Amino acid sequence: LEPLMLVHGVDATERDGKVVFRMRGGDVAEIDAGRLVEEGARALQTTRGQMEGAERRVRLRHVDAEADHEPGLALSAGSASADVIDVVAPLAMDRGQAQRVADELAEQMALQREQARFAMAADGVAIEAGDVVRLEGASWRVVEASDGKVIRFEAVRAGPERAPALTPASPMAPPAAASPVEPEAIVVDGPPLPGEEDDLRPLAFAFTEPWIGPVAFSAGADATDLTLRGQVKRPCAIGRLSSGLFPHVSGRWQEASVLVALPGIALSSRSENAVLNGANAALVETEAGWELLQYREAELVGEETYRLGWLLRGQQGSDSAMAAGAAADSLILFLTGAETRLNVADWERGLGLEWRAWRESPDGAAVWMATRSHEAAAQRMWSPSHLSAEWSAGELGLRWIRRARKGGDAWGPGEPPHEIPEAYRVRVLAGDEIRRVQDVSESRFVYSAAAQTVDFPDGGSAFVEVAQLGPDGEPGVWARIDVEIPA
Numbered sequence: 001l002e003p004l005m006l007v008h009g010v011d012a013t014e015r016d017g018k019v020v021f022r023m024r025g026g027d028v029a030e031i032d033a034g035r036l037v038e039e040g041a042r043a044l045q046t047t048r049g050q051m052e053g054a055e056r057r058v059r060l061r062h063v064d065a066e067a068d069h070e071p072g073l074a075l076s077a078g079s080a081s082a083d084v085i086d087v088v089a090p091l092a093m094d095r096g097q098a099q100r101v102a103d104e105l106a107e108q109m110a111l112q113r114e115q116a117r118f119a120m121a122a123d124g125v126a127i128e129a130g131d132v133v134r135l136e137g138a139s140w141r142v143v144e145a146s147d148g149k150v151i152r153f154e155a156v157r158a159g160p161e162r163a164p165a166l167t168p169a170s171p172m173a174p175p176a177a178a179s180p181v182e183p184e185a186i187v188v189d190g191p192p193l194p195g196e197e198d199d200l201r202p203l204a205f206a207f208t209e210p211w212i213g214p215v216a217f218s219a220g221a222d223a224t225d226l227t228l229r230g231q232v233k234r235p236c237a238i239g240r241l242s243s244g245l246f247p248h249v250s251g252r253w254q255e256a257s258v259l260v261a262l263p264g265i266a267l268s269s270r271s272e273n274a275v276l277n278g279a280n281a282a283l284v285e286t287e288a289g290w291e292l293l294q295y296r297e298a299e300l301v302g303e304e305t306y307r308l309g310w311l312l313r314g315q316q317g318s319d320s321a322m323a324a325g326a327a328a329d330s331l332i333l334f335l336t337g338a339e340t341r342l343n344v345a346d347w348e349r350g351l352g353l354e355w356r357a358w359r360e361s362p363d364g365a366a367v368w369m370a371t372r373s374h375e376a377a378a379q380r381m382w383s384p385s386h387l388s389a390e391w392s393a394g395e396l397g398l399r400w401i402r403r404a405r406k407g408g409d410a411w412g413p414g415e416p417p418h419e420i421p422e423a424y425r426v427r428v429l430a431g432d433e434i435r436r437v438q439d440v441s442e443s444r445f446v447y448s449a450a451a452q453t454v455d456f457p458d459g460g461s462a463f464v465e466v467a468q469l470g471p472d473g474e475p476g477v478w479a480r481i482d483v484e485i486p487a
Contacts, residue, residue: 028132028139028158036135037119037150044135045117055082056109059266059300060102063092073303074098076106084266084300085109104159111157116140124151132158183208183215184238185357185368186333187342190290191318192378193335194278197406200376201341203283204357205333206232209264212359215367217342219353226356229342237265237334242305245284245291245326250314257309259301260332267298267306267334275312285331288324289377292316317382317405320477344374381405381468381476384424384443389464389483394449396483398426400466402443423469428455428462435462439469452485459487 036043057078064072069092075084076099087105118135120127127133131142133155140155186205193199206215214233218226239262248254270279275294284291296310314322333339344353350373357368384400391397404416426445428436435455438445447464456462462485467475 028134029127031120031133031135033136035120035123037121043118046114047116048114056106057082057084058102058105058109059084059086060098060105061086061088062098062101063090064098065092065094072098074102075300076102078106083268086266107159111159114157116155116157117153118155119150119152121150124153127151127153181208181210181212182367183212183357183359185215185217185232186238186331187217187355187370187372188283188290188333189374189377190283191292191316191321192405193292194281194316197378199341200378201344202374203339204230204232204342205236205238205339206357207235207238207264209235211235216358218356218358219342219344221351222354223356226354229344230340232338232340234338235264236338237262237267237336239263239265239306239332239334241284241326241328241330241332244328245293245313245330247323247325248311248313250319250322251312253296254311254313255309256311257297257307258311260306260308261304262306262332262334263304265334265336267300267308269297269299272296275310281315281335283333283335284321284326286321286324286326289318289321291318291321291326293322317380317403317477320383349374349376379470379472380474381470383477383479384466384468385479387464387466387479387481389481394452396447396452396464398445398447398464398466398481400424400443400479402468420469420471425467425469425475427465429465430456430460430462456485459485461485 033043055078058076060074060076062072062074063069066072072093072095074095085105087102089101093101116135125147127142127145129142129145133140133142139158141158142153142155144154146152183206188203188205190203204215204217211234214231216231217229219229220226239260242259242261245258246256267280274280275296278294280295280298282293282295284293291313292315294312294315295308297308299307299309301307313319352371352373355368355370355372356366358365359367382403382405385403387398387400389396389398402415402422405419407419408416410416422441422443424440424443424445426436426438426440427434428447436451445466462483463480464483465478465480467478470476
């Protein structure tokens with residue numbers, strides 16, 4: 001009802017058990033401040049709440065009368081960093097009306113942050129909830145009136161009087177119930193999430209519009225041995241890149257932006273400190289796995305289309321996936337808390353499991369099925385950093401710096417604690433051919449002249465790669481450097 005009244009510029013109040021409609025902001029009652037009653041406090045008490053991060057924009061979904069009654073979208077004016085509030089109005093409006101309603105709703109939200117309390121003697125009985133009064137030059141809309149020895153009022157700031165709408169919007173009947181749409185279901189074996197580095201279980205995402213209830217995920221050795229592994233109980237934020245993501249570097253802000261098509265879910269911008277503390281995270285599918293990125297700015301630039309700006313790429317050790325880049329139409333999954341972890345036992349890692357997703361229960365038909373193994377990618381050790389090589393007396397000395405998969409963000413002195421005993425694997429390649437593999441327990445390695453003669457008797461170009469060994473003894477992500485071996 002609120003969007004409908006805003007279209008027509010009217011307000012509804014109760015009078016003698018009936019709902020009375022009148023122009024919003026009209027019939028303002030002037031009250032002399034001397035008529036207010038003091039009760040151990042100022043006669044007029046005003047407060048303003050939600051001072052920090054209180055800016056709001058309204059995204060209004062309506063029926064577009066200028067587009068053959070297709071779904072329409074109007075976004076109120078405001079900063080791109082403001083939080084976006086979704087409002088659905090089953091009304092046929094032209095785009096001008098829809099824009100005015102969206103702006104009005106945003107203005108009402110802003111006005112309601114400023115509140116007032118005052119009391120009057122018996123002569124205030126004529127003022128009721130819904131009335132607009134003017135006190136000390138400011139207009140207030142009464143939202144609550146209580147009787148007692150005195151009559152107490154609570155009010156919010158009132159906007160200006162509205163002019164009547166000459167071209168009314170017409171209410172629409174609710175759409176007929178549509179046949180259920182099969183949800184999109186995705187299982188992700190991705191990088192560790194901040195603060196959840198020890199949780200190696202896969203993540204499940206599901207989305208459909210309209211949302212029709214929980215989506216259950218089951219897995220087993222085959223179709224006759226399925227067990228429930230988890231449920232997604234509310235719609236997740238599943239989108240696709242409208243433009244490609246090119247390789248960048250991790251740990252630095254990327255000023256370039258990317259366009260994302262995202263149905264049904266609202267995104268908002270966050271402050272730099274909030275993003276650095278883990279806010280606004282998303283997983284992007286690449287040919288080398290899932291990249292975890294973060295963004296500071298989310299601007300709605302079209303219907304269900306956002307521009308994400310000020311990106312942090314290759315987060316949580318996903319820099320190898322970031323280096324592969326992501327083409328347009330790649331999946332992007334936003335971490336909103338609607339996603340859920342799926343239970344996979346330690347002994348099931350690496351096994352090819354049959355996966356199913358069910359719209360309601362395993363009694364119906366599966367909406368998604370796949371055969372895949374869970375490798376616990378979140379456990380892989382991160383690639384060493386600052387890999388360098390230096391020649392001395394015919395020997396090649398390599399050094400690097402360990403990266404901590406968890407516990408590496410402390411600002412205190414000293415190195416991050418070791419998650420497992422320190423060990424690395426070094427390998428030397430000629431093209432794709434591995435010439436030498438050696439494990440070391442320190443962050444350095446000497447490639448002796450004798451070893452070079454064995455591996456490259458005629459010299460040539462070589463790749464030297466280093467990876468930290470994980471708790472299972474397997475190497476994590478490799479760091480690589482190019483060297484030229486002399487003859």
